[in-house]
Amino acid sequence: MRRLADLYDALDSTTSTNAKVDALVAYFHETPAEDAAWGLFFLTGRRLKRLVPPKALRDWVRELTGTPEWLFDEAYAQVGDLAEMIALLLDQAETPPQPEELPLSRWLEERLLPLAGLSTAEQRERVTGWWHVLPRRELFLFNKMLTGELRVGVSDTLVVRALAQRAGLPPAAVSHRLMGTWAPSRAFFEQLLAPDVSDGDRSRPYPFYLASPLEQPVEQLGERGDWLVEWKWDGIRGQLIRRQGGVYLWSRGEELITERFPEIAEAAASLPDGTVLDGEVLAYADAQPLPFSLLQRRIGRQKLTAKVLAEAPAAFMVYDLLEQDGQDVRSVPLRERRARLEALLRDRPLFPVSPSVDASSWEGLAQVRHESRARNVEGFMIKRLESTYQHGRKRGDWWKWKIDPFTVDAILLYAHPGHGRRASLYTDYTFAVWNGEELLPIAKAYSGLTDEEIGRLDRWIRAHTREKFGPVRSVEPLQVFELHFEGIAASPRHKSGIALRFPRIARWRVDKAPQDADSLDRLKELLHVPA
Template sequence: MKDFASLYAELDETTKTGEKVDALARYFAAADPADAAWAVHFLSGRRPKRLVGARKLAAWAMEAADVPEWLFAECYDSVGDLAETISLLLPPSGSSTDLPLRHWVEERLLPLRGEDEAGQRREIQQAWAELDGPQAYVWNKLITGSFRVGVSQSLVVRALARVSGVDEAAVAHRMMGAWDPNPDFYARLLEMDTRDTDLSRPYPFFLAYALEGELESLGDAREWQAEWKWDGIRSQVIRRGGSTFIWSRGEELITERFPELAHAAALLPDGTVLDGEIMPWRDGPLPFAQLQRRIGRKVLGPKILAEVPVVLLAYDLLEVDGVDVREQPQAWRRSRLEELVRVTPSAGRILLSPVVAAADWDDVLQAHRDARARLAEGLMLKRADAAYGVGRRKGAWWKWKVEPFTVDAVLIYAQRGHGRRASLYTDYTFGVWKEGELVPFAKAYSGLTDAEIRKVDSFVRRNTTQKFGPVRTVKPELVFELAFEGIQRSPRHKSGVAVRFPRMLRWRTDKKPEDADSLDTIFSLLESAAAQASGD
């Protein structure tokens, strides 16, 4: 636990990728396998659900620190993070633990789930008495389920590859899917023999950066494959050992959520892995909001299955007859994929994502202009000779999204962010005009510089008019230009519309609140999007 807390502090104190990888590599090189397995678990973004409610934890911390509720609330409001607030208020324990991380997770943390309230209180306060400040901070982070330290899974993979000498792609593959954080898993993670395979395990997804520069900078258009970029759920469909597995890019096994795709995939040859997009589809793509209707349901009845049918738009082939073909050129994989889809009787559930017929970059440019009418987000550009890589890489794949919809809206609510932004007001709700009043329209938290965030934070603190739990109502004075990818009618929202991927493009210091857009403007965008989709 002492070493893991030191690692957390070291990672939290730097924003440099190289320094983070160095710190991770040093830790993994020295850690006991049982501790290292749990470190991989937490650092790669996997964490237990919150084991104790926030109110209970705060009450027990106030008792241990002997502080009144009003003072705790003021401290929490200043710090913005529950785990950090508690660790700062607790009196020095005078102790420090030498027990391993495995002990604190398996024998102290996870058993809390089965304890009654009195038992949880006793165990947590006892832990605080045994841990020093940095250790208690990490412990609190684990209890609250808010363990974040600015490390991505790809950085963990890089560190493990450096320590073990195993290729990054092999390490990343072993970390995909479901696994238990134990010494045996950690040993397999670092095993030099990379012939191992897990029947259900997906491959790491290949990701693309946004297109940089002009199309002509990519060279000859005939050396590239252009295809539509769809707005669905990026997935891998796996058929191995007579079984079917469907994984999302978020490493969630979603086979049961899409029974029609599982049934269709059962007709694929054994030893096949497809990469593609799960899309709501009825004679063509449906808005993503339709797919959300299925995602949010625990039980998929016949009605919703009929109302929102789905397909897999397949655009890559990763495994053939049980052989990994990711190193084959893009053109080779596409040719084999076309043949596979042609001969597989999938009842129209597995479709080939069409490529754009383009003789030159002018053809590609015209296709990009037509993307929104096809309910596509834009285009993907893939080198014909490119292998299927691991993670986000530049050069082989580029994504070229259409220009977003934009509106000017007024900041009306704010609340604190998370992680490094826990002490700042960074999560905002924006309103547009309707009959002389501002109605909530969209939430956004990205797009501003650090300097702008600090200025908005200062404004929120000086201009709060009401408080509702963590939410602050502010004077409607600041105007921002918002961008979003899609727009859909939604009776669940007060404005009557829902938008996709809202973010802030810029702070419109040149505009007054009365210059912001109205709900009529939003509905005109909605009508325009509908007209484009219908081909009018």
């Protein structure tokens, strides 16, 4: 636990990429494999399920420290993070913490994880006992693990770089081994660093190659004939794997979704063994994509009935061939991978190959791009025909030229504290539009502002709070923000009757007064615009 706390502090105290990598390399070098595996578990964004209800933790720490509920709520509204709040309160308790050197793996496997099967009284006895033996830094991480909210501010790319340096392996090999489902253990960590780069897990996907946003004029890419242009489909990015008699469908979020799309899995059983396809799960019928909102009906259902399958049929729109006859073909140029793909998938209706857009000039493509919304797509993907299939977001060979987003001017209504190093700042916001004379919430957003703007807005929120609901503050409805979003759909689950897809903050409209914000009627008009 101490080593992980040291690493957490080292990562949180610097913005230097090299310093972060050095700290990670040192951690993986000095930490026993069984503990490093758990550290890696958290570093790659994986989290434990919540083991103890937050309300119970609040009650226990108030009882231990004699803190009145009103005072706890007032302080919590300032701190904004329950794990930090507990650590700060217990640091002031009469019983000083007594350091206990216990390996991280034992803390997790022998103490935390068994809590799930205990009664509330047993949980209280154990948790409060451990609170008294952990110094503040370890106590903070311990509580984050208890609530399933431990997140470490480091990208997967830096973690892979550090592991590759530690093991003396290519980053691509390490990234591939980390894909899919794995359990944190000594055996896993040792296999991860082993010099033999062969991969034994038949279900394991490859790291996804991600396109970069096209920010320069498209003509600067050079000759039109050097590029493959496809529609940017609106679905679930995934890899379809057919290996050793099995079929596996992975989302880009490394979730195994095979059972959610039985028709795709059934059709994939006839693919040649040793095939891996990169593509997009789409709502799809009559050789045409359907709105993403139909696909969401499949995602949110616990049970897939015949009615649901009929209402939201699916297909796997294929972009690329990553493995053929058991051989990794990612280093083969896209031009050849594409030819192989078209030959492989001929006459397979559930696996259409993403068609190329035939406009012969960049000017012609710009005109065709205006058809995107009517086609239920998001713009273009532009790929260099000589490119290999890389991993991560490597600029230069793959670009996404998206259509302009929808926009709405909305009023800040509620603010919630952030997480991690921003736990003491109000960084998560709820926005509203006018519905007659009242304001109706329509979206939550937390990205798009600079650090300077977040700090300035945080000070404004504290000075203009109307009401407090635990950590949430209701503020005076004075600040207008321009939000961007990718789509809009009718939603009976929301009071506004609509749901926005991927809302984010575009800019703080200090030039606009509250009465200049948009209305719900204006948003509902967009329901009739092809999305």
